[in-house]
Amino acid sequence: MEVRVQAGDFDLGQELARLRAGDARVGGVVSFLGTVRDMNDGAAVAAMELEHYAGMTERALEEIAERASARWPLFSVLIIHRVGPLKPLDQIVLVAVAAAHRGEAFAACEFIIDYLKTDAPFWKKEQTPQGARWVDARVHDDAAKARWETR
Template sequence: MQPNLLPRIRVQSEPFDTAHEQEILWRGYSHVGAVVTFIGLMRDINAGQRVSAMCLEHYPGMTEQALMSIAREAASRWSLEGISLLHRVGELAPQDPIVFVGVSARHRGDAFRACEFLIDYLKTRAPFWKKERTLSGERWVEARETDEQAAQRWNTDP
């Protein structure tokens, strides 16, 4: 990890301002040449059923530690200037932003790869539990095989 890189890690119930979060990654850092971000939104449909709300749960302390571990791994693989990982918890409605992954770097290649790595690993390694509310009741969301496959490719592709 770069000596001065301190990833911004936040788990919160409050909404976040995506434009502000992007700006934090580059404003005042003239050596930054690329900022890549991913914003995950809650969908109103999953597994063929309408979803009216979702509750995201986590284990405080453990979650932040897992996110920091993921960020440190990205920083060890690519030359990065900044990393931001924000994740919402609590009650969410369709179209609410759930997650913000932001990466700044001197060059776009490192920023793109690191951002994709971070969201792939966040989806499979971070301890979050999702319960959806549908017309037929509540249900826990299980991990997707496609998420696991996406994360597996980073085992061989730096």
């Protein structure tokens, strides 16, 4: 399991190759890559700033990865989340898991991103033509997380 919170970008191909390197047990790698959109809630987004609570954020992400690993037989988990100033098209977050089978890998990856969106202490501020605005929590993210609690 690896968790990184960083300002710098990452190379998606290198990260996925490293996740499965040399492990012949891996039958499937599933990843989610989140990027900055140029529109949100009907407004143009010129830039975004991501803030976090250092130390607490990493612990929250590690706990989410541990919960996924306890629920599914995973060989490895990688979570990278960027902070600082970002522009449209920039990569924000990578969640990747390696498992013997695709079903476990897909479920675990979705579980991790659903919990990350609600439980990790990140704050987003967008720059729009109307000025800066903080992005509120979304009901849809809470609903995505809640469905795992009933399974």
